[in-house]
Each structure stands twice: as structure tokens, then as C-alpha cells.
Amino acid sequence: MRLIIVAGPPSTGKTAVIRQIIRSMPESRFAYLKIDVVVATEDEELAAEFNIPTKKVYSGDLCPDHAGIMVMDDALTWAEEKNADYLIVESAGLCLRCTPYTTQALGIVVLSAVSGINSPVKMAPMIALADIAVVTRVDLVTQAEKEVFREKIKGISSEVEIVETNAIQGTGLRFLIRAITEGPEVTDSKSITLKGIPPLGVCTVCIGKRSIGWQNHFGVIRKLDGADYLFRGE
């Protein structure tokens, strides 16, 4: 079985890309897991359209990428039980700091060309550890912007493969499909680890403290002037 992890900000076309992947590979068996915060219907849509096993997890008060990391191992077991050739995990796409990609998997980041030429820089961690960057809605922007967008992605990671598409039409996706079929296989699910290091520690904000100002918090703190991050605690 192969694991595909799809990340990217909300509304960039992650699900549209996934639809095209499933549509382009009619011979393969897919299982799909959606991780979201409050509402997601993609699992029902894909199950209805392609008749594939799907699941969703609502992270609720938990960070969605954290939730994804927690359930990933169970999800692999579930997909194996369903005899899937590919498990596609779609992230909520909320955090631009985390990278949900793991070893023994193909990491795909989906970016929208209409989100502005500086958007790749703002989600650098999500791009840096991805294997493939799929740029959607390229039909809507000028040639100049396409070229600059591509350079910005290359500036973050010269390794990442870039695929440009109009995901609704499915143009240009043959390179993505090739990368998927040639992607890594899950050989030992127990040894899968995150590719990147997650952001530092749980802080007092995460656990529900509402006061503002570093004096009221513990963990990694920061002052406005001078110092970088400091650790405050026992």
C-alpha cells in the first residue's frame, strides 16, 4: 500500500486534485481520510462519487495536524483492512506552520495560483518538506505571475516537483499521477515518523489560558523588544 498526504490551505483545491487522482487511476483501490476541525463533507462526496471507503475525523479543540498524527497509524490499519492500494489523507489545511508529511509516504502540497505571488513564502514549512507542489487555478492568472509563483516555490525548496493544473479540468496532472504510481510504499508502518519537527511545545494558550502578556504565561514566550524566544517555567 502507498500513503499520500495532501496538505495546503483551505479552498486551494485539495479535494479537486484528489478527485482527479482517483478519476485518473480507475484500476487502483483508494481509501480516503479527511481531517478537519468543525465541518467536512468531502468524505461523503468522494464515497458517493467513487464508491470508495472513506472516513473523517473532527479535531474539535485539538490542532488538526496533531489529530492527524494521532490517528494516522490506525488509519493505515483501516486502509489495509479495506485492501486499498492507496490511502489518501487530506489535512484540514489550517496551520501553515506544521508539515503533516511522513516517511514512507508521498507528500503533496496544494497551492492556489490566485492566492497571490507571495503566498508560497508564507507557508514555507508546508512546501519545504513536500515531494510535490500542485499549483491550482493556473488558468486564471497571467503568464508572468505563473512564472514568479514557480520561482517563489523553488526558492523555498529546489527539490520539490511542481505540477501546474486547472484541477477542475484536470489539465497537466499526468506528472502527478506518474509520481503517485512511482511513489514510496509503506514497508513498515510502525517505523513511520514525521518528516519535520513540529512546532515547539504545548503552551498556556493551547491549554486554555486567556490572559494576554508574556508575564501571564509559561512555556515558550516572547517579548516585543530585544530577545528571541525564551523559555519560562520550572
Added chain:
Amino acid sequence: MTENIIHDITILSGKNRKGEPEGFDEIHIKPGDTISIVGPTGSGKSALINDIEIFASRDTVTGRQILVNGKVPPEHFIRDPAKKPVAMITQNTRCLCDLTVEEFLLMHIRSRGYHDQDLIDETVLLANQFTGEAIRRKVRMTQLSGGQTRSLMVADAILISNTPIVLLDEVENAGIFKDRVIEALRRYHKALLFVTHDPLVSLLSDRRIVMQDGAVVKVLTPNGSEQSALKQMLEYDAAMAHIRELIRAGELITKAVTA
């Protein structure tokens, strides 16, 4: 495109929506050619230029294959927009950057690794031949009209992208002088494919690809046989342009207008 000179793009035929073969074997496109693609809505016009844009390799719904200089093109032609020999401009193409015209063009020039500042002037100058409303360098891209934007995109494709093939998808109603666009693309020795419903554009082209049910049914080469209709359409077009200007200037049109 400095590394390879493109002298021929070949379209190898695919199938229509019923799976029947198309009405041609090969279509050759050479620099300086102007080709219009006509047919009813939904007949597959945009799919044809999409095939060319992505250099289809029997892997799209149409099953067509596109060759460059008689060969399957190298992958970077398709994947790197700066190396791609095709520029496509559609009615949806927008500029999202909130930059001035000169900053926008400079951004594109720099991303290509050029250092020629005169290119900005040349591009604006060429764009202004295509549009009735002059584009100024200091205006923000987002404030340009639809016609000005498309004029600038075409000029940018000709001079900065400098791609040998330009694909235009139904941009005719967007306030650009299409006859001048066609003339400029010929002058700069570009191959132009125009998806169009516009009679004048169709008659101005050297060849006409006729689409039906997802497939090419005919390729017409008028070879001058449409001259009288073309002359008439040019007169109509001039008359339309004239009356449009009068209406925009706030005039009351009380008698028939002749061009």
C-alpha cells in the same frame, strides 16, 4: 526560447465523444500562421487549445498527441512556464498582483533573467496599438480595463515571454483591435490560434479548424477565396467601431453611419 528553434507543431488526431476518429490526420502549425478554431459552444474548441497548451500525449480525453519539430517535446517544455513555447490567454486571465504596469512588467522581465529595461517601453507601446484606451506605465494593473489587460497580456506574450505560439481563447469581445493583434503576431512571426465566434477574426485567419462533438471535423484553407466577404466584414467592423465611439462620446445617432 533560445535553446531550440521551433519550426513546426504537429497535432495528431484523436477521437470525438463517440470514440470515432477525427476528420484529419495531422495539422501542422508553423511560425507566422494564424488559425481560427470555430464551432458551436461545447464542441471542443477550448479542449483543442488545452491539448496544445499541455502538449497532450494521448493522455487527455481527446486522445490527441502534440509534437514539436516532429518529436515528442522534452518535459521541461511542458512543466517550466519560463521554457514553455506556448502562451495562453483566456477571457478568465487576470492579473492579481497589485502592482503598477511597469513594476509588473519588470517583475516578469527579471524572472526571465533579462536586464533590458527598454522592454517595458516596447511592451507598453505594443499593447497600446491593440487598445483604444492608452495604458500608462504608472497605473496599477488592477485598475486596467479588461481590454487594456488583455492587450498588455498579448504584448507581454510577444515581447517578454517571446513564445513562438500564442493561444487566445475567446478574447475578441474584450475591447481589443483584433486585426492589429493578428497583424502584430504575423509581424513578430508567431503562430496564433484563436478560439473564436467572431466572423472577422475567422476570416482574417489563414486556416479555420471546424469543431463538432469534441472533434475536428474539417480544416478549411480559404486561400483568398473569402476576400470579398472579408472586405465587407472589415467595413462592418469599422462602422461598428465608429458608432461605438460616437455613443461613448455621448452623441445622439440620428442617421445611418457609414464607415
